[in-house]
Amino acid sequence: MKAVHKAADIIGLGLHSLVVHLGRSALTALGIVFAVWSVIAMLAINEGFSYEAQQALRELGSDNIIIESAKPPDMESKASQDSGGILRYGLLHADVRRLRGNVPGIRRCVTVHRTIKYGYRPGRNLRVSVIATEPTYADVARIETTRGRFLSAADLIRQKAHCVITESLARRLFPVEDPLGKTLRLGEEPFTVIGVLAKLPPALAGEGGEMGSHVIIPITSGKMRFGEYTIMFGTGGGTAELVEVSQIILQMDDEKAVLHGANISRHLIGRFHEQEDYEIKVPLELIEQQKKQRRLWNIMFLTIASISLVVGGIGIMNIMLASVTERTREIGVRRALGAKRRDIVTQFLVESVTLTTVGGLIGIGIGLLVPSLVEWMLKLRTIVSAATLLLPLGMAIAVGLVAGLYPAFRAARLDPIVALRHE
Numbered sequence: 261m262k263a264v265h266k267a268a269d270i271i272g273l274g275l276h277s278l279v280v281h282l283g284r285s286a287l288t289a290l291g292i293v294f295a296v297w298s299v300i301a302m303l304a305i306n307e308g309f310s311y312e313a314q315q316a317l318r319e320l321g322s323d324n325i326i327i328e329s330a331k332p333p334d335m336e337s338k339a340s341q342d343s344g345g346i347l348r349y350g351l352l353h354a355d356v357r358r359l360r361g362n363v364p365g366i367r368r369c370v371t372v373h374r375t376i377k378y379g380y381r382p383g384r385n386l387r388v389s390v391i392a393t394e395p396t397y398a399d400v401a402r403i404e405t406t407r408g409r410f411l412s413a414a415d416l417i418r419q420k421a422h423c424v425i426t427e428s429l430a431r432r433l434f435p436v437e438d439p440l441g442k443t444l445r446l447g448e449e450p451f452t453v454i455g456v457l458a459k460l461p462p463a464l465a466g467e468g469g470e471m472g473s474h475v476i477i478p479i480t481s482g483k484m485r486f487g488e489y490t491i492m493f494g495t496g497g498g499t500a501e502l503v504e505v506s507q508i509i510l511q512m513d514d515e516k517a518v519l520h521g522a523n524i525s526r527h528l529i530g531r532f533h534e535q536e537d538y539e540i541k542v543p544l545e546l547i548e549q550q551k552k553q554r555r556l557w558n559i560m561f562l563t564i565a566s567i568s569l570v571v572g573g574i575g576i577m578n579i580m581l582a583s584v585t586e587r588t589r590e591i592g593v594r595r596a597l598g599a600k601r602r603d604i605v606t607q608f609l610v611e612s613v614t615l616t617t618v619g620g621l622i623g624i625g626i627g628l629l630v631p632s633l634v635e636w637m638l639k640l641r642t643i644v645s646a647a648t649l650l651l652p653l654g655m656a657i658a659v660g661l662v663a664g665l666y667p668a669f670r671a672a673r674l675d676p677i678v679a680l681r682h683e
Contacts, residue, residue, distance in 0.1 A: 288579045289619035291572030292659070296623025296652040297630060299565035303558060303648045304631040308641035310554040314547055323367075324400055325510040325522050326464070326541040327351065327359075327529065329503050349537040351505040355529055359508065363524050365517030368396050372507035373479060375486055380445040381433045388429065388473040390446055391460075392482025400511045401464050408440045408455030411478055415454075419480045424455040428472035444475070449485045451477060464507070518544050562651070569655055572619075573663035576612050580667035584608070601672040608671055612664025613657060620656035624649050 329350025360369050372393045379388040391397075398410045406427060415422050423444060430439045430453075439453045460474050488504055510525070512518045522542045529538055594604065627649070631642035 285615060288576055289615050289622070291575055292569065292616050292619030292656050293623045293626065295565050295568035295572055296620050296656055297626035298568070299561055299652045300624065300627025300644065300648055301630040301634070302561040302564075304627075304642040304644045305634060305640065306554060306557045306561065307643035307645065307648065308631075310550055310557075311643055312641050313550050321400060321402060321511065322515065322544045322547060323512050323518055324543060325512065325518060325525055326543070327355075327508040327510070327525060328539045328541065329506050330537055330539045331501075332535050332537050347501045348503075349501075349535070350503040351508060351529075351538055352532075353504050355532065356505060356508055358528055358532070359510065359525060362528060363510065363521045365513040365521055366510050367513050368400055368509075368511040370394050370397050370400050370509045370511070371479065371505050372397065372509070373482055373488065373503070374506040375482070377446040377475075377486070379429070379433060379473070379475065384433055386429070386432055386473055388446070388475050390482065390486070391474060391476045392479040392486075393476060394479055397476070397509075400509045401461060403457050403460060405455040405457045407438075408453070410455055410457075411476065416478045416480050419484050420478060421449065421451045421481055421485070422454045422478065423451040424457055424476040425453055426460065426472050426474045427456055427458050429474065430456050432473065446475060446477075447486070451475070451481075464509075515544055518542060562655075565652060565655065569659045572616075572656075573659040576615055576660060576663040577667060580608060580612055580664055581670070583611070584667050584671045604672040605668040608668035609661065609664045612667070613660040616656045616660025616663075617653075620653040623656070624653060627652075 331347070331349055356369065356371055360366065370393060372391060374392070375390050377388060377390050379386045393411075395411045395413055395416060398404070403410075405424065408424070410424055411422065414420070423446075425433075425439065425444070433439070433444065434442060439456060442453050443450050444453055445451070457476075459472060488502055510521060512521050519542075522540065522545070526540055529540070628644060631644055634640055635642055
């Protein structure tokens with residue numbers, strides 16, 4: 261009990277000294293406040309950005325390998341006159357056969373052909389992206405219909421003129437009607453709407469068409485009605501492109517099969533393509549890259565915070581050394597009354613740690629407010645975790661402890677008689 265009272269007295273003395281010099285204490289702690297709230301805000305923004313990026317990649321499926329046709333940068337200038345001005349590039353049906361026959365661990369292999377058409381409804385005309393694919397596309401793309409149904413094997417075999425549209429396109433073309441069972445003309449071809457889905461992952465939807473305006477049709481129907489050419493006319497003329505396969509999606513058995521299959525796919529396709537007219541995306545690899553990038557940014561932010569805290573710690577050490585000089589006589593009186601060296605050390609350490617702890621707590625309060633303001637003003641997602649709050653606070657307390665050690669030991673080493681004579 262006596263030890264408890266003694267500890268309470270020492271802590272009380274330390275806090276009293278800080279309150280007596282409140283203005284100086286506040287200014288000293290200000291550096292700690294700025295360091296703590298800034299690192300919390302930066303970590304929260306980085307965590308939010310990383311989460312959004314990883315979620316977008318997870319939508320593609322961590323068990324998928326996505327192989328995409330890509331137009332070479334110099335193809336427009338070449339415009340191959342010997343092929344009638346038609347731009348030929350991208351994946352081939354032969355690539356699909358090679359992948360299916362040589363890549364182990366494939367659960368599903370889905371082919372996609374994309375083209376751009378104008379979707380017509382009475383009084384409405386929109387540029388839409390037409391995705392011709394197979395029924396298993398819904399499984400590999402992780403999409404669900406909100407109304408109606410998705411494409412079936414019967415639609416594929418019978419080459420039905422059925423289509424599934426996105427919710428945003430349904431609102432544009434059928435603002436007051438239920439789109440199910442209605443007819444949508446793609447170019448000159450009529451299609452019946454059998455389903456509506458919320459959205460497509462952007463990386464699978466591809467470019468072209470207005471925002472979110474996607475139509476999914478059976479690949480057999482697309483080939484029969486539109487062929488493999490994409491022809492678009494504008495005020496400056498027309499363009500024609502021939503792409504046999506726009507996209508191949510390989511859904512693998514597990515993550516190990518993904519990494520192994522990605523290496524085989526790169527080698528296999530690269531072997532039969534003279535130009536780099538394709539792109540291979542492996543969401544699992546990209547997710548791991550995102551995690552590494554997040555760790556690097558976190559290390560950088562913590563390094564910046566450490567520098568700021570060290571600067572704040574130097575300020576605290578300077579103030580504590582000045583305090584030792586000012587309170588030399590007080591230290592002498594305490595020593596003469598029986599205070600031991602460890603009591604003097606404890607008193608000064610309490611003062612320095614209290615300064616950084618209070619500064620850290622105020623910094624946490626501001627650090628919780630700033631991410632909310634960022635979300636409200638900039639519409640950016642932020643994530644504040646317990647580690648994001650506790651790590652800067654722990655660093656601040658450690659800085660206070662280290663910064664107070666030298667002044668505390670210097671005060672404790674003062675000779676009591678010399679200290680009492682000090683004016």
